Amino acid sequence: MTTKLTLQDYQRISAYLDNALSSKDRIEFEKHLKIEPELKQVLLEFSYSRRLLRSLPVRKAPRNFILRASEVHARSPRFFLVPALNSIAVAAVLLLAVVFGGSQLIPGFLGSRTMLQSASPMTVSAPESNATAESSPMIITWGQNNGSNSATGKGGMGGGGSENLGTNTLYGGGAAAPDTVVVSTPEAGVNALSTAPQITQSPDSSDMILGVAPEADQGKVISPVENMQPVEQQTGPNLTMIEIGLGALAVICAVVAFLLRKTR
Amino acid sequence: MDELALVKSALAGELDAFNRLVLAYQDLAFNVAFRILGDEDQASDATQNAFLSAYKNLRSFRGGSFKAWVLRMVTNSCYDELRHKQRHPAVSLDPKSDDDSDEMDSNEWLASDEPSPETTLEQAEVEHALQHCLEHLSVEFRTVVVLVDVQGMDYEEVSHSLGKPLGTVKSRLARARLHMRDCLHQFQELLPAEYRLEEEVQE
Numbered sequence: 001m002t003t004k005l006t007l008q009d010y011q012r013i014s015a016y017l018d019n020a021l022s023s024k025d026r027i028e029f030e031k032h033l034k035i036e037p038e039l040k041q042v043l044l045e046f047s048y049s050r051r052l053l054r055s056l057p058v059r060k061a062p063r064n065f066i067l068r069a070s071e072v073h074a075r076s077p078r079f080f081l082v083p084a085l086n087s088i089a090v091a092a093v094l095l096l097a098v099v100f101g102g103s104q105l106i107p108g109f110l111g112s113r114t115m116l117q118s119a120s121p122m123t124v125s126a127p128e129s130n131a132t133a134e135s136s137p138m139i140i141t142w143g144q145n146n147g148s149n150s151a152t153g154k155g156g157m158g159g160g161g162s163e164n165l166g167t168n169t170l171y172g173g174g175a176a177a178p179d180t181v182v183v184s185t186p187e188a189g190v191n192a193l194s195t196a197p198q199i200t201q202s203p204d205s206s207d208m209i210l211g212v213a214p215e216a217d218q219g220k221v222i223s224p225v226e227n228m229q230p231v232e233q234q235t236g237p238n239l240t241m242i243e244i245g246l247g248a249l250a251v252i253c254a255v256v257a258f259l260l261r262k263t264r
Numbered sequence: 265m266d267e268l269a270l271v272k273s274a275l276a277g278e279l280d281a282f283n284r285l286v287l288a289y290q291d292l293a294f295n296v297a298f299r300i301l302g303d304e305d306q307a308s309d310a311t312q313n314a315f316l317s318a319y320k321n322l323r324s325f326r327g328g329s330f331k332a333w334v335l336r337m338v339t340n341s342c343y344d345e346l347r348h349k350q351r352h353p354a355v356s357l358d359p360k361s362d363d364d365s366d367e368m369d370s371n372e373w374l375a376s377d378e379p380s381p382e383t384t385l386e387q388a389e390v391e392h393a394l395q396h397c398l399e400h401l402s403v404e405f406r407t408v409v410v411l412v413d414v415q416g417m418d419y420e421e422v423s424h425s426l427g428k429p430l431g432t433v434k435s436r437l438a439r440a441r442l443h444m445r446d447c448l449h450q451f452q453e454l455l456p457a458e459y460r461l462e463e464e465v466q467e
Contacts, residue, residue: 007435007438007439010438010439010441010442011434011435011438013438014434014437014438014441015434015438018412018418018419018437020418020419020434042445045445046441046445048445048448049413049441049444049445049448050413050441052390052394052448053394053409053413053414053444054413054414054416055387055390056299056390056391056394056414057387057391058291058295059291059294059295059298060291060294061290061291061293061294061308061311062294062304062308063308064286064287064290065286065290065293065294065311065312065315066283066286066287067279067282067283067286067315067316067319069279071316072279072316072319072320
């Protein structure tokens with residue numbers, strides 16, 4: 001009878017060879033052994049391998065391995081370095097948690113973002129010299145005054161000035177463009193960290209009215225950007241940078257400690 | 265030798281007590297390391313590290329077989345050596361061929377590492393063939409074969425030494441013996457008559 005042996009068969013053969021089968025399994029196995037020549041053949045081969053391996057000469061230790069006090073108590077520099085790096089990594093993570101939690105929970109923590117969130121709306125004001133334009137829209141003027149004081153109003157709020165078309169009225173309609181732009185900072189979470197003057201609302205070209213400016217203002221380039229000033233500037237440390245630095249420190253220390261432990 | 269008493273003394277700080285245990289087990293430890301690693305210098309390093317580790321971790325010894333516990337340190341130390349060897353492979357200055365027949369004819373093959381009057385050429389050939397086959401096993405299989413077939417330990421001790429369940433030991437041993445059988449077939453003609461399979465008598 002020819003059968004293909006399974007791993008369980010090989011395990012039983014191996015255990016039988018080492019006398020590691022229970023008496024019941026041993027009797028059962030010996031029954032199979034008599035009728036299955038493959039089992040007997042493998043048993044012979046395993047026995048042969050084991051006999052060869054048992055014949056290997058016992059080597060005497062080339063030297064004594066007794067320990068000396070200096071060896072036992074010797075500490076390699078790495079012995080101190082790894083725990084130190086681990087401690088630094090843990091401390092950095094804790095500090096990061098404190099800084100992050102503080103910035104979220106405590107108003108004014110290290111000049112944090114929450115201070116800005118509760119601050120009054122940022123105001124950008126135009127200089128006094130533009131105060132005269134308070135009641136008039138922004139005017140873009142080109143060329144020379146051709147003597148005609150009439151112009152067609154355009155844009156604006158659309159309409160409202162139709163009665164004056166063709167008359168001496170300078171502006172044909174639309175709402176006046178304010179010279180002071182008041183912009184409230186958006187809701188909490190918006191980061192208005194830039195300390196540079198900002199244009200929080202750029203003039204919309206659709207609101208511009210083409211027309212003829214007074215003679216004194218003709219030829220001037222009106223630039224709202226250069227005259228704008230931030231009312232409030234942020235002071236104090238940049239929390240994001242601190243958080244990134246602490247996170248990077250923790251990761252670097254942990255990685256170096258891990259590599260030191262793995263390498264010899 | 266009362267091993268437990270020596271362990272207690274060593275735990276109390278008596279290094280000499282621990283060294284008596286070292287002297288008792290150093291040959292066994294070195295032989296296991298040598299058969300796993302196949303290199304005398306590496307085996308020597310692994311044995312030394314194993315005893316050092318054993319001393320430093322002596323508190324983790326919970327009784328039972330001190331031999332099995334020490335061999336666990338030895339096998340772990342051997343695994344460390346093998347990992348180190350993989351990361352820093354050493355290149356021999358002697359040209360070496362992968363062909364087994366060339367290997368058989370080389371001086372390295374014929375020379376015994378530690379010649380003694382009792383060591384014959386035939387024994388050296390058998391030893392080399394066996395070491396060759398052992399080194400072609402995976403390290404897990406090799407360790408089990410070394411502990412059971414070379415050192416004659418029982419399954420229970422090996423299970424403790426490796427920290428593996430009994431079933432794992434049995435399974436690894438059976439598979440390792442299969443690999444050994446296949447490997448040794450190529451060395452049949454080199455083995456002396458008393459080691460040939462045809463001459464095998466069932467025990």
